[in-house]
Amino acid sequence: MSELFLAIGFGLVVASVLALSAVGLSLQFGITNYINFAFGDFMAIGAYTSWTLNTGPLHVNIWVAMLIGGLLVGVMAVLLNRFLLAPFARRFQKLFYILIVTFGLSLVLLNLVSSIWGDEVQRYNISNQAPQHIGPFLFTVDQLVVIGIAIVAMLAIHFMLTRTRIGKSMRAMSDNSTLAMTSGINTGFITTLTWFLSGLLAGIGGTVLGITQASITPGSGETFLFVIFAAVIVGGVGSIYGAMVGAVIVGLATEVAALFIDPSYKLDIAFAILILALLFRPSGLFSRPGKA
Amino acid sequence: MSPLVYYLFTLAFFVFAYCILGWGLNLQFGHGGILNFAYIGFVAIGAYVTGALSLGKPSGGQSYIFGFSLPFPVGLILGGLAACVFALLVSVLTFRRLRTDYLAMVLISLSLVLYDFINNFVPLFGGADGLTNVPEPFADALGLDTNTFVPFFAGVSLLVALLMWWVMSRITNSPFGRTLRASRDDDEATAALGKNVFKFRLISMLIGSFYAGVGGGLIVEFAGAFNTSAWLPGETFLIFAAVIVGGVGNNKGMILGALIVPVLFTQLPKFIPDIPGHPGLILNIAAMAIGVLLMLVLWFRPQGVIPEKKRLSKLPPLSERHRSTGAISAQLTTEETL
């Protein structure tokens, strides 16, 4: 029984990392209506930036480093959209052009990361912590902070989408961008802001992924991307709340399943969930018209 | 044989192999509009199955399935068919209701999982170590050594490539190819003309995967070994780049694409010595260069370096047509009316 609680506990940690990243991916998908296949590499850049700050001569506190990494990736996402992705999306009507461009961007960024930081496995400079008992669960302080960050971020996004003008404009654009444009929403500004938020969440997600996995490699973001895809597809592509729920389902399922099978097949579990979702609920738990 | 000639034959082999890979992806993506981001997975299945079928019983700590010592080209063909079967499973699961990007997401996930699974599940294809010592076709029978095998097998691959080109050009020039391209341009409008778009896409997926499998099989028979380092998901992008650079929907352009992208950017850099202290940097730079090249081609020449050739009607001019049929023309010139 205690093993099960341990697994559930770690599942919640994974779900937190997933939720941050999946919501970041979904926010951008909702606005631009295409999947960013370079999202995993955005995460890697965030992870390595905070690694350099954290372990370099500056010895920045890991959480501060995480935030700086996130902000940097946010700015990078805005610039990449402004000068690369948006021009392609404007010029070509066919979806596959822009998808290939993001796919190509992922190749460029992955190799950029490994040329700058090398291929060796890196770790953050975090002291070893004794796990604390919380009810039946067992968490380290860092894991609790990660869960806390995810909860705060999800609440913040919820309030932004439901209570602020900007958030409402975002939802309007996501539902119908032509209508939003004619109804006086500054779509350019909203698009830029969305890319920034998506990049910010990718950067933070990359760092917390590195913290919870206790390792950073150039490819870990790309590998994780497809667990994010599983969460997003389970929840319904483009649905923010779907991404949150999908993250919890996939996070818990992969960790609990690891009790019964060899943990090296965790990825296959995530994929099995993705396939089941496709078979039984192809448009996701929170499907939205026109997005699938 | 001088090392240079040896290299050239090696490069020639890779051009032929990548042509086959490119034609397969071109049928799926260039003609069928299917964004198969898992293409390299189908190549890998062909390579593993061909290798495991050509090898004898596992020995010396190796482990893999099959081990039937099948002769060339039986293993190769079965490798292609194995990729086909896998494609059938994937297509039936995903084709019916998925939008382009949804499908691409599922496929890219699939290639990662396949990668992970083959890497971890040692009894299947040797795990991360992969297959080694795959017999060189005809090497024993003809008494070939390492030096003579390379030019010999480059020649064999040329023959295979020529055969596959002939088969492919019949497909793309047929009414089947035409309807497939129609579904690429607008699937709903094509369905409204009475075409079962799913069937056309499925067939193009299967044939393209067969090409992927055969290309992979040739690579394993040439190299004698295959493992997960040979098919990182980024390799799919390489073949996409070759297709796009060579010209989407253009079989001849593929030869140029196969020369420029995989050979120039990945095979050639392997022969450039590493910069001391920066292992792998050259390969990283080559990969980035491919990404940038592809974006530049997409922007400046979206139809590829050699654009898709127009399939002309070869109908006579209107005046001649009427001379032959004797009909009276009440034809208004289109420019005037529209």
Add this chain to the structure above:
Amino acid sequence: MTAPDLGGAPTAISVDSALSCVDIHKSFGGAKAVNGATFSVPKGSITALIGPNGAGKTTVVNILSGSLSSDSGRVMMGDTDITALPSYQRARLGLIRTFQLSRELGGLTVFENLMVAAKVQPGESLMNVYLRPGLVRQAEKESRERAASILEQYGLYDLRDNWARELSGGQKRLLEISRAVMAEPSLLLLDEPMAGVNPALIDRIGGHIHELKAAGVTVLMVEHNLGVVEKICDHVIVLAEGRTLATGLMSELRENTDVVRAYLGGVLDGRVDR
């Protein structure tokens, strides 16, 4: 709700129905787009489907052609229930449609756009491509001849080797209709064939529609321009808020004061409520 009967059908129109739908419902999200539409299209007629914006005309066309599935209701082609058939099978039965925005196959030439539409295509089977090339060649030869004469008839012959994506808006519209004709329809659904084209071309398309009728094709067309409807259509179906408001002849509908007041007036004056 049933449509008010506006008197017997005129003798020129056969009472046989080529296409009919019964109690079609369709909602998107919470919004009801079609709410019980019921009507039939007389065989051999040119029938107009009219109604204000938001009446659900295009949705009905999409449901009739099978591009969209309805939430409930039935679609019949003659005596055959085609409700469950996907769009490509309906097309094979002779139910061919065009789209409101021209959907040219841009990466094909104009000629190929027509060739794709040919009904008999042994060359679409790869078995035939390799094993029976003679059969494929013969079918292609027949289709070529047919395509050539249709292209000529629609004034597109000189553009035959242009990429379809390079055509002007009006040319794309003609291509769309000629491609539908190439598919040998017994029943043609035209979704606003006159939208956004110049008056000369409107007359020309009208002429082509009459040619089709003469050749025995039943036509159902969505149309906004009532002048056009009066000129070329012999039968009208009025749709409002997803329901069939009335069916009959244009002249009969004009005499129906309810319809005029409630509906046609608004359309004629250009007062569109949504």
